[in-house]
Amino acid sequence: MVPPGSADPPGGAARGRPGWSGGRRRRDVPRPPSRPSTGPSARPEAPTRWRSEWYPDDEDAPPSSARHGFTEPPRPRTAGDDGPAPPRKLTVTRVVFWRGRVFTRRAVRAYRGALHADGADRSGLAALTRAVMLNYATDATLAVALANTLFFSAATAESKTKVALYLLVTVAPFALVAPVIGPALDRVQQGRRVALAVSCLGQALAAVVMALHYGDWLLYPAALATMVLSKSFTVLKAAVTPRVLPEGITLVKTNARLTVFGLAASAVFGALAAGLAKLSGSPGALWFTAVLAVVDAALCLRIPSWVEVTEGEVATSLRARPRRPRRTPMGGRVLVALCGNGTIRLLTGFLTLFAAFVVKAQTEHSPLRQVLLLGMIGAAAGIGNFLGNAVGARVHFGRPDQAVIGCLSGVLAATVLAAVLPGIVTAAVLGLIGATGSALAKVSLDATIQDDLPEAARASAFGRSETVLQLTWVFGGALGVLLPPTYWIGFTVMSAVLALGLAQTVLYRQGASLLGYLGRWTRLADRFGRGRREPEHTSPLPTEPAGGRSEGATGTT
Template sequence: MPKKLTVTRVALFRGKQLSQQAVAAFRRAAHADGAKKSGMSAVTYAVMMNYAADAAMAVALANTLFFSAASAESKSKVALYLLITVAPFALIAPVIGPLLDRIQRGRRISLALSCVLRVFLSIVMALNFDNWLLYPAALGSMVLSKSFTVLKSAITPRVLPPEITLSKTNARMTVFGLAAGAVFGAFAAGFAKIFGSPGALWFMAALCVVNAVQCMRIPAWVEVTEGEVPASLSPKPARQPISRHIVVSLWGNGSIRMLTGFLTLFAAFVVRAQTEGDAVRQLLLLGSIAAAAGIGSFLGNAIGARQQFGKPDEVVIGCVAAALAATVVAAVLPGITTAAVVGLLGATASSLAKVSLDAVIQDDLPEASRASAFGRSETILQLTWVFGGALGVLLPPWFWLGFTVMSVLLAVGLAQTWLYRNGTSLRQVVLRPIRRPAPLTP
């Protein structure tokens, strides 16, 4: 305690004491279950910094991407712009997974390089906030963030502590990442308030520098790829085929990711159409949907980090069914409230389904093929998110229509997931030839 007691000194002392206790609790959680010894804590810190950089960029570009541009241009031009920013993901994402199988050395350097490139792009955005260079730089930063996620998925099996499973490891890292995004996003908002949006982008550049350093602190044994066997959806020489249970989980996860990608962009258009010219109300309404989705993601990963699901297939099917039910309700009762409910349940279902997918990959594949399977599965999930986001851009900004279309697509995804679990598929059911009775012979 301070020698001379005053309200200010006691408050500062208690604040310092609570901060030290919070840091100590965080370190214990990050290093629990042998995570420090295995190297998982180092990967966790890198993931946290990536979430923090994403949050800072979202704060800096929120007005540009959804409000300022939307109010200055016609809807068709904004839709064209968003299509241009979303479409490259569909072209780039399929390249990332196969490329990982060819990277035998330098995974840490690849992670660090993605962060260094984001530093450069953050500076470009900060210096060109009011001209067209902002948009390709923002697109490049988003692509690098997605690439970081895929690369992280590929190296996670190499730092798995023996005390916990892959599904719990990924869920734990996501929870830490979401918490870091919330904290550093608040700091970015403060920089944006004081120095304007470019200030938040400079803050993002600093976070990316820290992340690049942290990536190089990941243990060197993640570089050891001797004996790895690439995973493949189809039987190929020198490759490990992916099991039916993994494909079932991919169908279910892809269906839910399509919903989350759709809601991310569709909600922006609908809110803008309903609150034309009122930027404050737009921010509050979009913030409520984003907050519900964030809470759902945190909740789903927190549950997944603590629970062990005995039947992952059933969990995935249940998650898709819950997302479908929420979407149907939103189509029947359109509004901001039901959209927020869809965001909450969709994010929760997405997190739980991803935990189940991780568990199936760990159980069904040998250790030599898990890194490849994680990289390829993450690529597939990114693609489905992009497809949903593109639908959110293309459809008219009417809640009932958007959620009706998404309900139909989720129903198809649920049917395919269910049928594939039982050894068939929609294609076989739909295209199965009708057996005609043989003609009667005289």
């Protein structure tokens, strides 16, 4: 190949145009062979000579491999072999669009990889994860819609009255219904997928009613129905999860994974609902909630059918002596972990509504500042929840009940600090520590249930414990509405409540209680239900080994 403008090689003359540059392509044309040289320094001549011609830079120019008879190496692609090729003509718009496609493809690939990790696609955990993600999403979109209707659209006193009325109409009936949810769902031994789908369709119907009547009294019974159905979904999910565990993955890690996926879905769809509420008001977000709930119902029916196999399952009871002989008592360590978790949930529910009303009262005439401050507290709580679940899924706690007490102690210390140094910064720090402690305590509760209860009783135990935790969160939210919107008052009262909860949890672990009859009840629970049980043990009432208590009964693992 002879470049244009250079000296002609022996045996021929090269034709070329000096000065040609980009935007043109050179085509090499064969030439007749020249006479071979005979000197001592003769070198073999190529049988053909090449000349340069020009093609416009378009798609009609033949490729180099077709012109020369060889294959060129492929051009490197920065987006990966299966990613979109970069644009041929670089402009800002094209590069931004291409980068968006690349990042979207990578995000989808990472999501699918995490969703199907550890054999989750074969065990059915991936299908359950999709349904749980949309359930979290519907809760987030509903919260955005109701917050705009009950909170941001009214003055502080009016919004406080509206939220108090909302909690009065919803919390009081839910307090009566919640103890019935667990036992009622224990009876659902067949049709759990259908029950999950029905709960989602019920939420969709309630969202439609709220969208059509968000300004009158029908909003409150529809909100109550949504709350009950959402908590029923959570309880059913807890009962279904042990049936879709992949081999080699623990129940603790599975629950943490479900929570992380759910929180991610809440952030994404909550932001979308906020945009819809900004454009079309609360009805737009409520209609969006209804659509998500219908899609969630379809995803629930795609869960594998083997979750319906409940042969050998037994129900559990919080009582030391169950009223029905076929029920299994949860045991002392499970009750300790459950009491500690419930106390922390009181704080998270309290902080959710209390911080909102304090910020609204202090920034009455600055809506943008309200959103920024509430976003800071919410972001801190979200980061804490992610952090707690991520750490809990990777760290093994030798004594989960002690870990719960440690989490509760840390949360109490942060609450006392917020009461001594009131302000938005300490409230955000408390949100971070409270969410992290709540996630770690929940992981410890799951580990305690997995260690201390037989496999046949775990599904019922998860359902019962989830009902208790949801109820305590609701009561914490009610306390946040009833207290005056002043940082030091609210956090001082909450510190006293947490101190009582911590004392009760420690006394539970020692077989005592703040009240005498509760102490006797706990000692009976230790006698009949405490201690580690083997997974294959399915007896309703476990007995102590002949040589005395097992190692788990002494509080060690």
